[in-house]
Amino acid sequence: MLKSARTANKAPKDPEGRMPLVEHLRELRNRLVKALLAIVPLMIIALFVAKDIGDFITDPLPLCTSDAEARALAEQGERCARLTHQGLTSPFGTYVKIALITALVAAAPVWLYQMWAFIAPGLHRHEKKYAMSTVAFGTPLFLTGAALARWVLPHAIPVLLGFSLDDSENLVTVDDMIDVSIKLVLAFGLAFQLPLVLVLLNLGGVITGKRMLGWWRGMVLGISIFSAMVTPTDPLSMLVLAVPITALYFGATGFALLNDRRRQASDPDAHLADDEASELDLTPEPVRASPRVPGQSDAARHDGFDDAT
Template structure:
């Protein structure tokens, strides 16, 4: 397709994805308060009126800062809910935009790979929600004695949303690597050679998107690193299967394949009797051509 057609298709795909997210977001606004209670549940709330010296373990008081903060928080919670619930739609739209440029066998593998995209994304979001209470306890443990922690609802929701989206997309790493391998872009052996840089990059990414405590960073880095090596293993198996079917599959475009120069026996040629010469008196064929021609 020309560039204009690609841009129009991209516009249509984005319109469908955004439309579904907006519809689900509008529906989630009716349940935003209940969703907010679920999202803020990991925060250990302090008993009302209890002095700090009588508290059993670290806790915090949940507050709202500003007159418009409740409304803005409702919008953020609804939008986050719409983004998560609509993930099958926008993931499919991403694939549908790329699929016309793939071969038929590549589409077959891509469908299988994309089918794992939504479960992995939702698993990453759930893992972030599971990890947050443990990270909060570690962070609140640095509170000095006699001090009271005041945490705004907007702050804790921003932390949850950031972690959930970061964890969800981080769990998509093996899909991207396997898809690149199935498309012939990168081999499993080359991905295996990247393991030092990938481990370091995953650790840096984990430190950037998680709260400032080592527990959260390690908890994210370990599963993502494991998923990376799982993707490498799948790619190596796929390369092995590809080599069995086509020994020259791993050759680059400017590399010549091995040629078998082993001589093979040639049988005795069959004897053929010469055809009678129907030439005329001038030595030419009836068609006017001589024997040499």
């Protein structure tokens, strides 16, 4: 009985997803609470395995076991480092930081769904289809970029340590190592989203494949500059990021060209702007005789036409 009364008092939902500002804020609050309910328990669980995760993140760093080993490597032109914590509370802060990052990654399906559920009522049907495709293709692309970043780290760190002065000792903090790893993973993962963004812009009619193909020189140069900025200074890291993104860009361009051809075949006027008129078909057509009005005799028609036609 109480449930029926609540159902009767509940306002009906707008079929187009419209609601007052207060309802939007209440909906946002509920979505955030549900996301936190998934993140907080995972963070507590991750605290128990934060040490193993931290060891995995700092594994690419070549460590010195003794001063003698550091001197021997320095004579051979190689460098190693000592992993340190700064401050009394730094180890605990590192544990919390690793646990939070792990929980955010593990709970990504939950908070991504909550974000999607918040914006989905205001999208059209084709926009929802594109959004789902973005998640389906964007996740493997991001994971591929993250895997490449993980592969680059063991090759890039010795190059960075090689710039050390002869009589210097490398002290690398755990926080610094975590920050470098996260930034590199994010840079690689987000860079791999470029072809997906271009494909979505083409599907939305914003850019054409012909225009994307005309950008290839500037895009290759821009991708190379971006790769040199976000990766360490060695050429290998730059090539590992630049070559796949360039290949994905040309793949997205090929998809856009095929999509434009398909769109042109189904709609000859698809290439026209909104304020541009289509060409007129001025081919003459034969004029057929008009149908006879009921009650009209054939004598009133001359060569199949009456006085009106």
